[in-house]
Amino acid sequence: MRLLYTLLFYLALPFILLRLIWRGIKAPDYFKRWPERFGFVAKRKSHSPLIWVHAVSVGEVEASRPLINGLRKQYPNHQLLITTMTPTGSARVGHLFGDKVEHVYLPYDLPFAIRRFLKAMHPVMGIIMETELWPNLLLSCQQKNIPLTLANARLSARSARGYQRLSAFSQQVITSLPLIATQTQADRSRFLALGAKPENVHAIGNLKYEIALPASLNEQAEAIRSMWGNRSVWIAASTHDGEEEIILNAAKQVRSQFPDLLLLIVPRHPERFDRVAGLCRRHGLHVLRRSENKPCTSRTQVMVVDTMGELTLFYPTADVAFIGGSLIPHGGHNLLEPAALGRAVITGPHYFNFTEITELFLAQSAAVKVKADAASLAEAVCALFADPKRRSEMGEAGLEIIRKNQGASNRLLNLVKRHILDEG
Incomplete structure (x- = not known):
């Protein structure tokens, strides 16, 4: 199934590039930094261990802000990398964190691009915001012993039914994740139904409630x-x-x-x-x-x-x-x-x-x-x-x-620390 998925991705690549060009006509920033989308990223000069957070666009960057600040505080000797998929997400990373973190675009889910990205960045762990289940990325990280956390994960009943149609492949992808932090108990139940191990899936609440606005x-x-x-x-x-x-x-x-x-x-x-x-x-x-x-x-x-x-x-x-x-x-x-x-x-x-x-x-x-x-x-x-x-x-x-639903960031930090970082 992974081979078929990769083949289909290669066949879809011309259409993906056409869409990128179309978006670039409307928003010129989409024409910039194309090599990063294929894994051509500059090799890191720093030798400090790297924690990687992937946030697709502006909303996910905002939701991850307390988490990133918590990671910076608890692990001051680690470098942080934030990847996004959109220029607006990239701009938001720059606005919020400046040069305190590194930023590149996450490459497309093609084996050669993922290999280049992981070789250049070499993260000690990764946190994927929301439900970005890219099979080649997740399985490559598993092969390279890079533990990934799926954070603020949500899985609708409709999406779960879609994954069930490819149950064996879905289970392979989902079980590659040593930690899944879901928004609700219903999300947790759907991940368990797809084959995730109960000890790896925790319902911690929604990170989007973790709003920290300047006084x-x-x-x-x-x-x-x-x-x-x-x-x-x-x-x-x-x-x-x-x-x-x-x-x-x-x-x-x-x-x-x-x-x-x-x-x-x-x-x-x-x-x-x-x-x-x-x-x-x-x-x-x-x-x-x-x-x-x-x-x-x-x-x-x-x-x-x-x-x-x-x-x-x-x-x-x-x-x-x-x-x-x-x-x-x-x-x-x-x-x-x-x-x-x-x-x-x-x-x-x-x-x-x-x-x-x-x-x-x-x-x-x-x-x-x-x-x-x-x-x-x-x-x-x-x-x-x-x-x-x-x-x-x-x-x-x-x-x-908002007051009643806050605390998910601290719960996630504690899980990451207990299950992944301290073990590493």
Whole structure:
């Protein structure tokens, strides 16, 4: 099966490269550092032992931040390597850690690329965030006695059924992992059903609850708000193609009740900044782009936040936060950051990437779900603008959920230390 999988990967390689080129046309950073995607990475100059953490993109990098800081503190003589798959993930690594860690792109799951990567980096262990089950990578690490931890692992019932169709191969891949730290007991049960050893699988909670935001954020936000005046501010965060049109139509309805509305739009992908700003202008709105570094005056109706790494700064400037990727079948994004800043949160109906977290927030009245249309979204925003008490109660409920669900990073660190690093 491994040979067949590898053959299929080689056959798919031209299409993978075409997709990379297509993404590069929209986001030029995808054209950079191609050799790393095939395992051509510079050999390390340092001889200190290397701990490797793989985080696919921005969300996983954010979730791994407390873990990485904990590893740096507990193992000061080790070098840390973080691999990502996306340029935005790479940029986030640089923003958070600078030169305190190394970064390269994880190569494609091709035997020759994996061999080059492991030979150049030679990690003493690896931590793979979420459920990145790349067979050649996992089995090569097992052959080279590089223990891997699957951290913050989740496995939906649908994915588990898919793996069951290739049960022998799936079991071979999963049993190559000496430690699997799942988000929930249900995830743990699904990994066990696929053949994982019970002593290797632990339900520790969700690392995404481990939010550590600077205390100065609220002070910075207050300073920004003071320049805007006493306006109703709504942020639409991590939006995708097809959502901005709905949001702008909803904003038009909101303005009929709250004419001083300032809408902040933060597109998820940098290559869409120009298009979103153009769309706002076509709606006849007075638009300011954050990158212009101009004052946001009373005439400004929409600010497009077209800078990287500033979403957490703008969340606390808003009264209401809408989480993008949920008005279309993309699956939503993480609502924990605005919740950690005490914001009232709105989500669309499509949040299947964050089902457990979102449904917990909905059940505890810490979030509001709307339909995928402008009228429903406008109604929810207006209701929250009109009810400061409800906004405050939603913010407090969200903070309480986060407080009750923290601690996964420490539990994971203890497991890694007990099962892998100290044994090594």
